[in-house]
Amino acid sequence: MQYLFTSFSIKNCHFKNRIVMPGLASFLIENDGAYSEKTIEHYRLRASGGPAMIIMEAHGVAPEGVVSNHQARIYDDRFIKDISRAAAVIKNEGCIPAIQIHHAGRQVPSRVINRKPFAPSDLPCPSIKGEVEPLSIKGIEKIITQFGDAAERAKAAGFELIEIHGAHGYLINQFLSGFSNVREDEYGGTINKRSRFARDIIREVRKRVGQDFPLSFKISAQEFVPDGLTTEESIEILKLLIPEGLDVIQVSAGNDATPEWICQSMFMKQACLIESAEKIKSAIDIPVMVVGRINDPVIADKIIKEKRADLICMGRGLLADPELPKKAKAGRLDDIRKCIACNTCMQSIFRNGKIECLVNPTLGRENELVFQPAVRPKNVLIVGGGPGGLNAAHITSKRGHFVDLYEKNNQLGGQLLYAIKPYFKKELSLLLDYLLFQIEKENINCHLNHEITLKEIIDLNPDAVIIATGSIPYMPPIQGINSQNVITVPEILNMAVTINGGNIVVLGGGSSGCEIALDLSNKGCSVTIVEQLPRIGSQIEAATKKMIIKGLKENRVKILTEHTLKEITDDRVYVADKNNNQFSIEFDKLVVSTGNIPDNKLYNDLKNKGIEVYLLGDCIQARGAKEAIYEAAVISNKI
Structure with missing residues (x-):
């Protein structure tokens, strides 16, 4: 860890190492925007683990710009007390307190804000749908002022760096991108015009906090959609933004149409955005932070050594193990509980309204699940x-x-x-x-x-x-289920049964069924999934599911939803659709994946x-x- 634990400076911010916790939604915020004791302990624990800086999660600069009822807020002076306390707690642990300021734009359901969401153009959010309200010039000017007001509050609260959230399909990103901005006035069209909203915000924030205060800008350098941002276009944009007063850039990717690039699953390689960050670093003259599946301090150290980025953002890695930096510095690499990119954290937020982690059971429960020595050994x-x-x-x-x-x-x-x-x-x-x-x-x-x-x-x-x-494994009561050509998923994975090609029918389109279908189709098998429900993969986290479905389609896996398997013979299975129309499928092996x-x-x-x-x-x-x-x-x- 010769390079990861070297010091670094951005203006008056002195980093004890190169590890930064980026802004991540904690879902530990109360409905009224107040911090709970859980919120404070969540950040204190991560600060105590040894990162150089923590960027607190996105704080809404306007009531109309919050993504959910559990988003942190900074649009009113009443929030200063809570955020001041968080800043102090982080600083007391020897960590730089930073904060991210944010407006969701069109990327919020109208039921959350009780009105149509604002947007650059009359184009709805790809996933949320619904009507939006294109911003007037007056509305744009109001939001620019709200960003400035938020920055003043953040500085007054004791934060030592402010990050402007210009990524992930939120409002600033919406203006920057041709995917979401089709305006024909001074805020749309050319790169110069599409970047004007961001430039105006940076200029306003800089005016409010002064010349010596460090400012960061987070950008989705690649959106992976038609007319969306590319690394090359993002470089042009950043060259327009930086002179307005930026000190560091955080390079991310994706928008609401491509969430798999915002919170990358285990399908994607580690440090999957480093090539984009490296190109940006070579083209601009201020430091670059890189995010994106960097859960291994060895990889992080190599990135710093090769000068591909200046700072390493470890988000989910610090959710999985708050002590990751300390353990890495001490050489205790085997003792690090690494993020496995399963995206359980994201799935828990969207489905259960709370943050959880597969590998770290204390996440979100830092106050209640504390392991103390036993009173009496047993x-x-x-x-x-x-x-x-x-x-x-x-x-x-x-x-x-x-x-x-x-x-x-x-x-x-x-x-x-x-x-x-x-x-x-x-x-x-x-x-x-x-x-x-x-x-x-x-x-x-x-x-x-x-x-x-x-x-x-x-x-x-x-x-x-x-x-x-x-x-x-549960074996459903189907005629022929005990045949020799019927096997279970564990029998394949533990290599008790070897499959080399052939026609495979997978009974069950849950997570296990989809995964084994993808695995077998990658090995050259012709695969058919038979599933009773209207959709496959209903339990799978959204970004991971998108990657699995993509793989199944590329491998030409046949998917029969709302179908029931009726009978198994030596070489055929008999299947019925929802209208009880029956037909047969020739097969070599039937893989049962109907739960346990x-x-x-x-x-x-x-x-x-x-x-x-x-x-x-x-x-x-x-x-x-x-x-x-x-x-x-x-x-x-x-x-």
Whole structure:
């Protein structure tokens, strides 16, 4: 880490290293825009982990410009008290407090702001749809003033750098891009005119904060849409913006039509935006921050060494492990709980209205899920070495208990061992590596190839038992389901069955079915998915789903939604559509991916014996690793 931990300066901001936490929605803001204690602790914890600077999440400069009820706000003086407290907490941890100011423009549902959203032109947001109100010159001037007012409040609150959010399809980005701006006045048309709104805002903010105050601008240098921004066009734009008073540029990508480029999934390579950032850095004369799947300090160090960027933005990496910078500096690389780019954080926000992390169960719960030493050490027996069992063993042992872990197979990892097999899910191995390192570090007694029995547990007489035995594939009651040409997803992934080409039917279009269909089609198989629901992949996070669907289409996977499989013969499956029109499909193998059922018999037997026993993960209900890891943390903290 010779280069990542060198110092750097932007005006009067002195960076102790090159790591920056960029603005990320925490969804820990109250409905009225107030910070909660959770908000403060969320940022304090990350500041204490050792980054040089934290850019607090996007703060709305106008009531009409907030994305959701849980967005932070800075459009009124009443918000100064909260943001001042956050700035002080971050600074007290030895970290530079920065803040991002923002207007959503058309990228907000009208129900959130109780009016039509503002936009440069009469073009609705691609994902939200609905009517918009094109901004008048007077409306534009009002928003420019609101950005200036917000900057004054941010400086008064103690922030030492302000970032203007000009990316991700929000209002400033909407003006910059030909994809969203078709105005014919002085704010649309040529690059010079499309950049005028941004230039006016920068000029106003600079006037309000003075010449010595550092200003950043975040840009989606590539939008990946027709008439959208490209790196080359973004360079031209930045050359117009920088003279107005910018000190640093944060290079991002994507807009609301291409969210997979805003919060990149594991389908995309690490540091996937570095080429764009490098081109921009070589074309301008102020520092460049780069964001985009940089979760590995070794990669970050190499970027700084090669002078491809000046500062490294680690967003989700610091959600996954707030201590990432400290651990990296100390050389404890194996001890870093790395982001796996599963986008659980995004899915939790959009579906559940709260932020969660698959690998870090304390995210969003920093105040309530605190691991303290056990009052009295106990003998704890854990059955099952999947992600839930491993995390339970790690936390239980770390709290001071004596742990024995029993696993019936010859390897620890459970279904993670299968999940990492497709090329596009290799990143999951980072989670498995981390958990196995914790087991080794805690020197936990692991008993492999040992399917422990009820009698053995009773004879061992542990103080508490945690059952993490997972689940088994559900085989639907279909004629022919027990044929030799019918297999399950785990049988493919653990290589109990080898498939080399042929006609494959996948029964079930959930996440597992879609992933195995993509994996098999990549290997040359002709694949058909049969799914009862109207759509496939309903459980998959949006950006990840977009990449999977794209891959399925490219591989010409046939998708039969609202279809039911009726019968299986030696070489054909019989299928019916929603109108009960039946037909047959010739096949070589049928892969069953219709969900799993809990394996919890041992739990019920122990419960009946009056033993202190806990159940977690799939053996409660078949779900995912996030639930298993979280439940393991909660249970381990109780014992």
